[in-house]
Amino acid sequence: MKDWQSLVDLRALNTWMEQQGLGKGDIENPLPLAGGTQNLLLRFQRHGKDYVLRRPPRHLRANSNDTMRREMRLLAALADTNVPHPRLLAACPEEDVIGVAFYLMEPIDGFNATCDFPESHGASADQVHRMGLSLVEGITALGAVDYEKVGLSGFGKPEGFLERQVPRWRAQLESYQAFSEWPGADGIPGVDRVGQWLERHRPDTFQPGIIHGDYHLANVLYCHDRPELAAIVDWELTTIGDPLIDLGWLLATTPDHLDLRINQEGDSLAAAFPDRQAMIEHYRTRSGRDLSHIEWYGVLACYKLGLILEGTYARACAGKAPMETGERLHNRTITLFERALGWIS
Incomplete structure (x- = not known):
């Protein structure tokens, strides 16, 4: 992910996470991950916990934010099932935090x-x-x-x-x-x-x-x-x-x-x-x-x-x-x- 800093405002993300009750402290060790699609992944640590942020691609399509909202709804629905999936940790369907809808999920050891x-x-x-x-x-x-x-x-x-x-x-x-x-x-x-x-x-x-x-x-x-x-x-x-x-x-x-x-x-x-x-x-x-x-x-x-x-x-x-x-x-x-x-x- 080139120039990911322009795609994820870490200061705004940090403030939002604190508002969501996800602990305090700075975001550390941000690392862009390769994914199978154009949607973007950023792994980081905060307050002793690992997170992966998923957001739409740099060049948004007409339905990019709606796609994120659908994904977060689906992952939330699968929480108590035996379907192997990334566990949803927090979701932001609004676009005013980092400019797009996004969600945080648990990293997968796989x-x-x-x-x-x-x-x-x-x-x-x-x-x-x-x-x-x-x-x-x-x-x-x-x-x-x-x-x-x-x-x-x-x-x-x-x-x-x-x-x-x-x-x-x-x-x-x-x-x-x-x-x-x-x-x-x-x-x-x-x-x-x-x-x-x-x-x-x-x-x-x-x-x-x-x-x-x-x-x-x-x-x-x-x-x-x-x-x-x-x-x-x-x-x-x-x-x-x-x-x-x-x-x-x-x-x-x-x-x-x-x-x-x-x-x-x-x-x-x-x-x-x-x-x-x-x-x-x-x-x-x-x-x-x-x-x-x-x-x-x-x-x-x-x-x-x-x-x-x-x-x-x-x-x-x-x-x-x-x-x-x-x-x-x-x-x-x-x-x-x-x-x-x-x-x-």
């Missing part, structure tokens, strides 16, 4: 497996396999939460949730035509076929629940001392919808987020990770949800993510994003659609 893979976890195929099962268990726990009982009524619009998916993301794709330099949707294999298949095979009903919205290996932290989830992070896309969306997202993205290092025996760590069928079966044993249409959710995840990534390519073609990044994400879009076509053929 690691991101896509960035840092401890030797202890990679030494055993059983350890790696268990990490994959724990990843599945995170969303079974989340999907089991009664969102109304924890105070999340009105947090999302479950009515017509599945019916909105394909039109919503098709409209996103069509919006890229504003970039005249973009070659168009013809460069995405089977884009019409996949969309039509999704419309024809859409499940008739679902049981509403909390969804994370971007659930994959890069958005969780693992415990250092055991192959279990320490926390699910990056909640900016959370809403109320069909929790099987998260399982579909996991099925669609897992190969792209696996650590492919070689352990001491010369075996690929990814080979020990549960495959898609193993993840589905593990979810089935821990959830009462109907998985008879789970293929649909995996295809939808490929469709949605692929169309989102194509947006960066369209912007790159127009000179509004690095072309190297745009081409890399365009190739991933192609991979996702080829994966979807393989599932529906």
